[in-house]
Amino acid sequence: MASLQKLSRDFLSAFDEKKYDNAAEIIPKLKLEFAKEGILSPTPKFDPDDLLAARQLMEMAVLVSIFANRTQDEVERLISEVQPFYSPNLGLPKSDNENKILGLYLLLALTNNRISEFHSALENIDNPEDDKYLNYPVLLERWLMEGAYDKAWKAITDTNQFPSKEFMILMKSSSDNLEATVRNEIALCLEKAYTSLPVHSAKYLLYLKSDADLQTFVAERAERGWQLQAQSLLFKTEVEKRIAEEDEEISVENNEEYLINSVLNYAAKVDVIV
Amino acid sequence: MSTAVVSPGESAQSAVTYLSKSGTSFDSRFTLKILRNLPTIRKQVDATNLATLIAEHYDETYAKTILDLANLNYSGEFGQSVPISPEVDAFLHLLVQVWAINEDGVDTEKLMRLGQLSVKHLADSYNRRSLDHFNSKIWFYYVRAAELSKNLFSRELYSEMMTAYRTACLRHDFETQSMLITLLLRVLIFTNQIGTASDLVAKTTFPEGNASNSLAARYHYYLSRINAVELDYGTAYEQITAAIRKSPHTPAATGFLQTANKLSVLIELLTGDIPARRAFGSREQPELIAPLQPYFALAKAVRAGDVNQFQNALKTHEAALKKDGNLALARRLRQNVIKTGIRVISLTYSKIPLKDICLKLCLDSEESAEYMVAKAIRDGVIDATINHQKGYMQSLDSSNVYASTDPQECFDERIKFCMSLHDDNVKSLRYLSSDLKDDLRDLQEAREREKELVSEMQDTSDLDDDDMDFDF
CATH class of the missing domain: 1.20.5 (Single alpha-helices involved in coiled-coils or other helix-helix interfaces)
Incomplete structure (x- = not known):
């Protein structure tokens, strides 16, 4: 238990000093100690104070791993390890960070296009609209499903719209991030809905910055029948x-x-x- | 059972006598008959009679435990522990459970412990297929008591159920097996562990051919719910239709039918169809009208394609939808409202500026409208193209369905369904025994029995009383 106390003290001080990389180093050791205690699968038999302390440390571990730019898989694993602590049969008071963690989880599910997981998680939540952390992924999903891509695009690119910094870092962290997903969705719609588009409108609709970007984007989709001719983008083959x-x-x-x-x-x- | 007035307790007593005689015959028909009469017996028996029955059949310690858990007082003599037939033993446990759960003022914790005791007692003492139906009912009331005492999250209950399920599988006890699958699903869905529930479905096989209809109906209902949450609306719709078809249409099953119809309507809306008007209750099914009111309001909004009307309906009926556990599903309908709106516009106008679409659907910007129309085209909701430069949407000629094979395929499907229905009916017919002469002599008698049976079945059904409050 002594080493656990020391570890958690180190972890907390690293967190306070914003040395996230240092703190992230401690996480595996901390988890190992937790595992020895068996508290990683929490049951009501544990002392509520211990459970609360463990929950708080695990929550912070999630945030630290995001700040330290760990991979999405790692963040997700940590989130799934925190979730048992939110089970109502433990009888713990509601955590302040619970909604934030859940919001991050929803965002991860959305980014990786695991929509059914997203909705399963949503079933657990009473009023997602009332919480800024939860409302963000919920609105994002709604816009994507409705096809309001302009709003979705604004939400994922405009820094002011993020409910907190963690969301932004998580969003930018992976290579196939939401921006690419959204653009791809738009592309799929365009090829069905238009027969041709002027180059400048295509650029505008796909949120691409330069002609060169558009050219690479079109080249990637050449076998789907995309081609650039003169000043317009043709999807003719789609109709054919x-x-x-x-x-x-x-x-x-x-x-x-x-x-x-x-x-x-x-x-x-x-x-x-x- | 005759319609003559029966003194309280007599029916229970006669059921016991009947059961102890039938114990040797190993025919599930006897137990089924008793189970069918269970609600009637339950209503006729009173506390004193029940206590006496218990005291007569068990030794003092065990009888006292049961009496205490069921909140029964008994002041008389305790009998000697007489050898008791397994069927009677199971029946008494079940009767006490059913009686206690319908009685006010019995502590729910105690009810749950009573259930636990019964389950354990039967599992430890016997391994007889003639008890399967009792066993399955006892499990039902045990889990129901756990639900009433808010103990569904308990890991112990879950592992007990899992162990019992494995045992039931090994013993080919289909009744308990199917009961436990449905109960496990109920627990998992109730505690919102949809992922685990869908894993459970993938890893287990429901004994479809051997399970009773009411259990199969429930199983299909839960499957439908899981599929709906996981966005597989097509399968969900098939399952809920199966659930409604399999469910008995008796007053006892009203609760189940109401819940199932709510889900059915919602799923149909989510698949993009508008349910028929009579799905919301009609003169034949007046019991559906009031409970489905919120869903009717939602359907109207979806049909009109009016986003504002939809939001209002959602707000007005939020509490009711939440109580049904359908709020999250209902929220997903928003995109369908928009799609319907776009479809209506596309059917009405052959060419319309995006700006007008934006106004008609009360959208924020023309840009949103353009993306939404594009998405609707991609999803196959409408057949149209957009002209970006001039900013309008042009609808393409709709193709003639009757020129394709679609009607033929639909027709084919329906014929196949009718054929299989006929085949199933033929297979489940019961034939007269080889002793034709005796049978003919008894024919008149048999007809009367049949009539009685029908009138009994109208009162009760093989679905439990407690399905009246089947909801979330």
Whole structure:
């Protein structure tokens, strides 16, 4: 227990001095000590004070790992380790950080496009609209689903809109971050909805800064039928593809054999009944 | 059972006699008959009779434990511990449980302990297939008591259920097995562990062919709920339809049907369809009208494609939706409202400026409108193109469904459904025994029995009384 106390003191002082890297170093050791005590799978048999202390340290560990720019996987693992502490059968008072941690978890689920996980987590939450940490991922998801990409884009790029610094750092941390996801979604919509777009509008709609960016973006999608011609972006093949698909369907439709087969089948069955 | 007036306790006593005689025959029909009459027996028995029954069949210590847990007073003599047939033993435990849970003023903690005691007693003493139906009911009332005493989060309960489930599987006890799966799902959904619940479904097999209909209905209901939360609306809709079809349509199942219909309507809305008007209650099903009122308001808003009306409906009925555990699902409908709005516009106008769409849907900006229309096109909600330079949306000619094979496929599906329904019916028919002459002589008698049975089944059903308050 002595080493645990020392570790947590070191951890807290590193946190206060904002030496996040140092603090992050301590996390694995701290978790090891917790694991020895068995408190990582909390049950009501533990002393409430111990549980509270452990919960607080684990919460801070999540925040530290975000500040120290650890990978999303690591942050997520830590979050999943804090969550058992929020279980109502422990009878602990509600933590101030609970909503923030949950909000971060929702954001991670959203970033990695695990929508069903996002919604499962949301089922647990009573009024997400009333909390700024929870409201952020909820609104973001709503905008993405509705297709209000302009609002979503603003929310993930405008620093003022983040409910706290952790959200921003987490958002920027991964390589396939939300910006890329949103842009990709927009691209998928564009190719279905337009036959052609002027270059400047395409740039504007896709939130790309320069012509060069647009060129690389289009080049990546060349096999999907994107091409730049003169001053406009063409999605022509999309329409052609659709027509081709319809033609194919028609040829299947004329499959008389299918019709004969099923009618014979019905006849046989009716025969059995009569 | 005759319709003549039965003195309190007599019916319970006669059930006991009946059971001890049937114990040797190993036919589940006898136990089923008793179980069907359970609500009636429960209402006819009173505290004194029940206490006497217990005292007669168990030795003093055990009888006292049961009496204490069920809040029963008994001042008479305790009998000697007589050999008791397993069926009677199980029946008495169940009867005490059912009686106590319907009685006011019994401590819920005690109820739960009573359930625990019964479950343990049966598991330790017997391994007989003729007890399966009792065992499954006793589990139901145990978990129900745990729910009433707010003990659903307890890990012990969960592991007890898991152990019992494994035992039931090994013993091919399908009744208890299916009961425990549904109970586990209920606990998990109640405590919002949707992920675990969906893992459980993936790892277990529900004995579909062997489970009773009411259990199957519940199982499908829970599956539907899990799928809906995980955004698989197609499967969720199939499951909820199965649940409603399988559920008995008797007054005892009203609670279940109301809950199931609420979910069904919501899922249908989420898939982008508008439910038929009669799904919200009609003259045939007046009991649905009031509970489905909030859902009707939501559906109206979705149908109109009016975002403001939708938000208002959501606000007005928030409390009711929350009580049903459907608020989160209802919130997801917002995008459907917008999609419907766009679809209505696209059907009405062949060409419309984005600015007008923006005004009609009460959106904040033309830019949002453009993205939303683009998304609707991508999702296949409408068939249109956008002209960015001139800022309008142009609808494409809608294709003629009747020129495709769609109607044929639909028709094919329905025929197949009717055929399989017919086949299932044929398979589940019961035939006369080989002794045809005797049967014919008894025919008149049998008809009367049948009539009685029908009238009994109208009063009760194999779904429990407690399904009246089946909700979250």
